Amino acid sequence: MTATVVNGLEVLADEPTEAPMRSRNGSPVLWQQTRTLLLEDGNTVYGCVHCDYTSDNVHSIRPHLNKHRTASAASVAGVDQFGEVTLAEVMRRLADFDEISIEREAWKARATRAERSLSTLRAALRGVAS
Ligand SMILES: [Zn+2]
CATH class of the missing domain: 1.20.5 (Single alpha-helices involved in coiled-coils or other helix-helix interfaces)
Incomplete structure (x- = not known):
């Protein structure tokens, strides 16, 4: 479950994170498992969709997602290590x-x-x- 409180601050919004790259047709790519969390003090942090792990650094979420990598998800053909098609x-x-x-x-x-x-x-x- 994604964090609902970070450093004592309530999470006001939990949204997918826009990836730094764009898709080939120029539309934004959204990382569903990397959540952008808006805190009550107006700051944002990044969170894991599966647990309450959070980080100020967006780049630390995707490596963290490996922890949730399950044998079944990895063995499904056409699904990458993050469980995305x-x-x-x-x-x-x-x-x-x-x-x-x-x-x-x-x-x-x-x-x-x-x-x-x-x-x-x-x-x-x-x-x-x-
Ligand atoms: Zn996690």
């Missing part, structure tokens, strides 16, 4: 999604063709019946 995994999921979309388009085309031949068949049958 890696870019490679995101790309793989996107590729899967693309394939599903392509497949769906193919099935839609087949269904449309089948429907058309069915109505041709019905028209032909009607012709025979009359």
Whole structure:
């Protein structure tokens, strides 16, 4: 549980921390496990999402997160040591999604063709019946 009191000061806000780097499309990257804690005296410190560890130095939180690294999280493919999904995994999921979309388009085309031949068949049958 993230600290709610730091050096006797109450934590007023607990938010993810904006990483020093930006993503490729220029949008900010948020570290969900490194919390930015706003204290009642107006100062901010950084905290761990898993425990009450805090530090004035943002760079000491990520190494600290290793302590919470679990065997199960580390063994899940596509999840990095901080338990966050890696870019490679995101790309793989996107590729899967693309394939599903392509497949769906193919099935839609087949269904449309089948429907058309069915109505041709019905028209032909009607012709025979009359
Ligand atoms: Zn921690």
